[in-house]
Amino acid sequence: MNAELLTIGTEILLGDILNTNVQFLSKELAEIGISVYHHTAVGDNPERIEAAYKLAFERSDIVITTGGLGPTDDDITKEIAAKYFNKDLVIHEESFKKIKELYRNYSMTLTKGTEKEASVLAGSKTLFNKAGLAPGCIVEENGKILIMLPGPPKEAIPMYLNDVKPYLLSKSNYIYKSKTVRISGIGEAEAENMIKDLIASQSNPSIAPYAKQSEMVFRITAKAENSEEADTIIKPTLEEMYKRFGENIYGEDDTTLEECVITLLKEKGLKLACAESCTGGMVCSTLVNHPSASEAFVEGLVTYSNDAKINRLGVKKETLDTYGAVSAEVAAEMAEGVARTSGTHIGISTTGIAGPKNENTDKPVGLVYIGIYINGETKVKKFNLIGNRERIRISATTRLLDALRRELLRW
Amino acid sequence: MNAELLTIGTEILLGDILNTNVQFLSKELAEIGISVYHHTAVGDNPERIEAAYKLAFERSDIVITTGGLGPTDDDITKEIAAKYFNKDLVIHEESFKKIKELYRNYSMTLTKGTEKEASVLAGSKTLFNKAGLAPGCIVEENGKILIMLPGPPKEAIPMYLNDVKPYLLSKSNYIYKSKTVRISGIGEAEAENMIKDLIASQSNPSIAPYAKQSEMVFRITAKAENSEEADTIIKPTLEEMYKRFGENIYGEDDTTLEECVITLLKEKGLKLACAESCTGGMVCSTLVNHPSASEAFVEGLVTYSNDAKINRLGVKKETLDTYGAVSAEVAAEMAEGVARTSGTHIGISTTGIAGPKNENTDKPVGLVYIGIYINGETKVKKFNLIGNRERIRISATTRLLDALRRELLRW
Numbered sequence: 172m173n174a175e176l177l178t179i180g181t182e183i184l185l186g187d188i189l190n191t192n193v194q195f196l197s198k199e200l201a202e203i204g205i206s207v208y209h210h211t212a213v214g215d216n217p218e219r220i221e222a223a224y225k226l227a228f229e230r231s232d233i234v235i236t237t238g239g240l241g242p243t244d245d246d247i248t249k250e251i252a253a254k255y256f257n258k259d260l261v262i263h264e265e266s267f268k269k270i271k272e273l274y275r276n277y278s279m280t281l282t283k284g285t286e287k288e289a290s291v292l293a294g295s296k297t298l299f300n301k302a303g304l305a306p307g308c309i310v311e312e313n314g315k316i317l318i319m320l321p322g323p324p325k326e327a328i329p330m331y332l333n334d335v336k337p338y339l340l341s342k343s344n345y346i347y348k349s350k351t352v353r354i355s356g357i358g359e360a361e362a363e364n365m366i367k368d369l370i371a372s373q374s375n376p377s378i379a380p381y382a383k384q385s386e387m388v389f390r391i392t393a394k395a396e397n398s399e400e401a402d403t404i405i406k407p408t409l410e411e412m413y414k415r416f417g418e419n420i421y422g423e424d425d426t427t428l429e430e431c432v433i434t435l436l437k438e439k440g441l442k443l444a445c446a447e448s449c450t451g452g453m454v455c456s457t458l459v460n461h462p463s464a465s466e467a468f469v470e471g472l473v474t475y476s477n478d479a480k481i482n483r484l485g486v487k488k489e490t491l492d493t494y495g496a497v498s499a500e501v502a503a504e505m506a507e508g509v510a511r512t513s514g515t516h517i518g519i520s521t522t523g524i525a526g527p528k529n530e531n532t533d534k535p536v537g538l539v540y541i542g543i544y545i546n547g548e549t550k551v552k553k554f555n556l557i558g559n560r561e562r563i564r565i566s567a568t569t570r571l572l573d574a575l576r577r578e579l580l581r582w
Numbered sequence: 583m584n585a586e587l588l589t590i591g592t593e594i595l596l597g598d599i600l601n602t603n604v605q606f607l608s609k610e611l612a613e614i615g616i617s618v619y620h621h622t623a624v625g626d627n628p629e630r631i632e633a634a635y636k637l638a639f640e641r642s643d644i645v646i647t648t649g650g651l652g653p654t655d656d657d658i659t660k661e662i663a664a665k666y667f668n669k670d671l672v673i674h675e676e677s678f679k680k681i682k683e684l685y686r687n688y689s690m691t692l693t694k695g696t697e698k699e700a701s702v703l704a705g706s707k708t709l710f711n712k713a714g715l716a717p718g719c720i721v722e723e724n725g726k727i728l729i730m731l732p733g734p735p736k737e738a739i740p741m742y743l744n745d746v747k748p749y750l751l752s753k754s755n756y757i758y759k760s761k762t763v764r765i766s767g768i769g770e771a772e773a774e775n776m777i778k779d780l781i782a783s784q785s786n787p788s789i790a791p792y793a794k795q796s797e798m799v800f801r802i803t804a805k806a807e808n809s810e811e812a813d814t815i816i817k818p819t820l821e822e823m824y825k826r827f828g829e830n831i832y833g834e835d836d837t838t839l840e841e842c843v844i845t846l847l848k849e850k851g852l853k854l855a856c857a858e859s860c861t862g863g864m865v866c867s868t869l870v871n872h873p874s875a876s877e878a879f880v881e882g883l884v885t886y887s888n889d890a891k892i893n894r895l896g897v898k899k900e901t902l903d904t905y906g907a908v909s910a911e912v913a914a915e916m917a918e919g920v921a922r923t924s925g926t927h928i929g930i931s932t933t934g935i936a937g938p939k940n941e942n943t944d945k946p947v948g949l950v951y952i953g954i955y956i957n958g959e960t961k962v963k964k965f966n967l968i969g970n971r972e973r974i975r976i977s978a979t980t981r982l983l984d985a986l987r988r989e990l991l992r993w
Contacts (some may be wrong), residue, residue: 184618186609187790190601193623198597201838207595208624208630210603219619228638358688360653360695366653380654381593445884451870452863454880455884459862462938462971464886470894473856473866479881479924513890527873555687559713560873562736 172342173206175231176225180247181214192237192320192327199331203340204347204394215245224255228315235335238322240305241286248319249308253292256312260290263297266306266486273304298334302326309338316524340548345394348401350413353422355573356397362387365415367531369408374543376408380486385569386428418580429461429571436467436517441545443512445471446505447482448496449523449539461540469515474505484508495532497522499540499551506542507549518544519575523566525560539569543578550578583753584617586642588634590659590988591649591733592625603731603738608792612665613803614751614758616644626656635666639726644750646941651716653695659730660719664703671701674708677717686716692778708735708747713737715942720749756805760811763823764833764921765798766984773798776826780819787816787951797979825866832972832987839983846847846990847928852956855924856882857895857916860934860950880926895919906943908933910951910962917953929955930986936968936974940960952982954989961989 176193183190185571192212200207202410209231213219220239226581232450239248253260267289274281274564291308298307310317354362363370363380366389376393389412393404402493413420420430436443445468447455453473473484477496480486486504494500510518523539524532537556540574542549552574556566557561584981587604604621611618624630624640631650638645652657656761662669685692695872702708703720709718714737721728729746731738745780751757765773774781774791777800781789787804800823804815824831832842847854856865856879868876883894888907891897897915905911913933921929934950935943948967954962963985 176623182607184609184621185612186605189605190621194597194600195596197595201596208625208627209622212593212621214619216619216666252820265937281992340680358690360693361690363654364693377591379596381598383755447863447866450867452858452866452868452882452884453870455858455863455886456861456867457863459884459936459975464862469887470890471882471886472894473863473882473884475870475876475882476880477864483881483883493882515626520741525870557684558736561871562713565868568802 173208173210173536174200174233174235175211175227176207176340177227177234177236177347178210178212178213178238179220180212181245183212183238184214185389190322191324192322195234195324195328195492196237196331197337200339202347203336204343204345205339215239215247217251221255224251232314232577233316233318233339235318235320237320237327240277240288240307240319242320243281244284246288249292252310252319253319256310256317258310259293260287261293262286263291263306264296265299265366267462270304273358296338297349298330300326300330302329307334309335314417323528339538342545344396346397346401347392348398348405349392350409351403351414352409352420352525353390353392353426354389354416355385355420355421355569356577357387359387362389362416362419365377366412373408376405380409385566393534409518412452415509417487418577421576426463428569428576429458429464432572432576432579433458433461433464435576437463439579439582441467441471441517441579441582442515443467443517444469444509444515445472446503446509446518446520447471448475448480448521449525449566450564450567450571451473451475452522453564454519454571455522457568457572459538470513471511480505484512495534497532497534497538497540499553502542502551503538503544503549506544510544516546518542518572521571523554523563523567525563525567527560539563539567539570541567541574543571543575545578545582552562583656584619585644586620586622586638586648587618587681588638588645588647589621589623589649590626590631590647591623592627592656594623594649595625606735606739607648607742609792610747611750611861612800613790613834614747614762615754616750616803617754626650628656628658628662628962631658632666635662635728643725644727644729645730646731646746648731648738650731650744651699651730651840653693653716654700655695657698658705660701663721663728663730667703667721669706669721671698672701672704673697674717675703676710676827677708677715681715682710694962704882707749707760708743711737711741712744713740717746742839744978755807757808758805759804759816760801760803761810761820763800763827763828763831764826764831764837765801766796766798766839766980767797767988768830770798773800773827773830777823781823784819789819796977810893829971829988829991834986838872839980840869840875840989843983843987843990844869844872844875844878846872846920846987849856849993852928852990852993853877853880853926854878854928855920855926857891857920857929857931858882859886859916859932859938860882860889861932861975861979861982862886865930865932865982868979868983873875880924884919891916892941897921906945908935908943908945908949908951910964913951913953913962914955914960917955917962921955927957928986930982932976932982933980934965934978936978938971947967950974950978950981952978952985954982954986956989956993961985965990
């Protein structure tokens with residue numbers, strides 16, 4: 172079965188609202204094996220809504236609409252559907268009762284619109300709106316399914332989860348289960364190239380690549396009769412991925428790079444301190460994203476000025492004068508200095524030119540050194556990163572965390 | 583003129599990515615008087631992309647695509663457009679040079695995909711990708727306009743603003759000019775309520791509200807024959823906004839809260855140091871977003887552990903034992919301590935419970951204290967913030983910067 176998501180509402184076309192419903196529904200449908208081939212959004216315009224229904228039913232088995240179920244004149248999703256399927260609109264008494272009570276409580280006058288809001292297509296399965304007023308409904312007609320949900324996510328999401336999802340699952344004999352593999356330290360194109368043959372040749376499980384900011388993600392999805400069978404189908408592909416990517420894989424499913432680093436530190440009983448220049452606190456802030464950061468991360472110093480590098484970390488003035496603040500030598504002294512003054516096993520550091528200009532030096536924007544000191548040993552890496560100031564800082568942060576992860580694996 | 587937004591990418595249909603591009607583009611197009619009647623999203627499928635082009639050009643004057651410009655085999659937006667318009671793909675040398683340099687820097691091997699990534703439709707206007715690699719392009723053919731933008735918002739947004747918007751404006755007899763007013767420290771609903779009458783009664787200039795993370799933005803847009811006329815139309819409304827919002831307005835247009843703080847510090851010749859606990863580096867990292875941060879921001883300390891608070895900042899062990907790390911007293915000593923040990927006029931601090939759990943205390947998740955020390959005077963504010971760990975840390979960061987801004991205005 173395939174589905175199409177049809178968003179109805181001029182406010183979406185004007186950009187007043189971010190369409191989070193389609194992301195939620197797409198993810199949910201993918202998980203239960205319903206393919207979504209089209210998202211469409213149209214305004215509150217009868218002709219364009221009708222054309223959208225017509226087109227959607229020509230190419231899709233299931234059409235899920237969001238929006239346009241309310242009481243005002245421009246809420247016409249149900250009206251146009253009724254016309255399209257040649258059905259009447261009938262009042263859903265339970266919904267109407269809820270609306271009438273609300274109006275009574277607020278001493279408001281019932282209008283014609285409230286009857287309209289409480290209506291659904293005759294013969295449809297009504298979806299009571301627990302979080303709002305307008306009911307949704309499911310229409311099955313000519314082998315096609317139309318599901319109408321309200322626009323506000325806080326009404327649409329529970330209505331989908333409580334009523335629509337069980338309905339859709341009852342139509343299928345299969346379950347779908349996924350495993351996500353997360354990779355850092357190699358480029359998008361290179362990663363994809365390494366398993367091109369697997370992606371091309373496999374359909375169950377399927378492998379789908381996703382490039383995220385500074386990392387690469389592959390999702391392996393199995394279609395099966397039950398969860399155990401799905402695991403069995405996924406297993407050989409997962410093993411093959413580990414064989415090919417090795418330690419480029421930093422985690423599975425919802426694991427983050429910072430979680431991976433914090434976990435390794437905890438396992439090995441190592442404490443970490445961090446000295447940042449160009450990243451300006453972003454490395455610390457990323458590590459602290461993880462709730463148990465405090466068990467391994469002791470402190471961070473954003474030594475933005477040369478004075479701070481000297482006074483807080485003991486970087487030598489001579490080193491700064493000879494090599495400049497953005498140098499391998501300073502990155503090394505920063506990493507060593509923060510470990511020494513914080514009393515930790517590990518010190519990490521960044522120093523670089525995030526841009527947009529580099530007034531005091533002839534070094535290029537994007538030049539970044541990262542330093543890693545672990546129990547007496549110091550390593551420095553040099554990168555030429557691209558992008559604007561923020562992008563360079565994010566890339567530097569990710570590369571430092573990935574380099575630290577790889578060091579910890581060896582420790 | 584009307585436009586259609588065509589998003590291309592299976593990751594959108596799977597719900598892996600929230601489609602923020604269409605909201606951004608819809609808002610932008612509405613502002614320059616281009617009507618958007620349809621949003622469509624299709625996956626990386628040649629037949630469906632081609633059908634989407636065909637349909638879009640039947641019903642729309644301008645089609646703007648996002649996504650599918652990358653190096654991998656499933657990036658086929660340009661290929662299908664070339665087929666649709668019967669044109670060749672040609673390498674854009676400037677983009678190819680950038681890609682080759684990047685690959686050289688990372689010692690990666692150039693693949694066939696990199697040539698493809700650097701290609702655009704023959705005869706098109708090329709849009710160089712300053713923030714990324716793949717160029718976009720604009721094709722004018724048979725009275726229709728096709729504009730292809732990259733998928734990542736960080737690349738698509740500057741490309742739209744720098745190249746596409748001026749191009750679209752050149753097609754119109756009118757100009758549209760906007761002035762953005764940025765507000766922090768009051769809630770979205772409250773802010774909107776304060777100028778409800780203006781929003782409802784005005785059409786030229788129009789006023790559109792946008793709620794952002796922890797701030798509120800109003801955009802005043804004038805339609806005029808030239809820039810001076812637009813300024814004249816905007817002026818009385820802008821003055822009225824300042825009359826109503828007063829110092830809740832922290833800046834105009836692209837000003838950021840951190841820029842506002844750094845500028846005030848520089849004007850007043852004050853130096854700043856920062857001590858963070860729950861925000862874990864986010865305050866420093868936000869300040870360092872601004873390129874001239876180094877002129878006012880001396881250093882930051884992420885004193886995540888109690889030991890770090892004592893050793894680095896001189897917070898008293900007694901204060902920590904008596905009141906706990908998350909307390910007004912510790913926030914004050916952190917702010918004072920970081921100013922003293924860094925030798926700055928101003929010290930700011932955060933301490934709080936970002937969640938998801940609070941194992942060692944009975945204090946609630948979301949409790950945050952911020953401290954501001956300026957030349958001998960210390961102020962502490964308490965907040966009960968809502969949301970997940972990340973949201974709480976972002977809110978705490980914004981509230982601290984806004985509180986510092988308000989203090990600096992009085993100094």
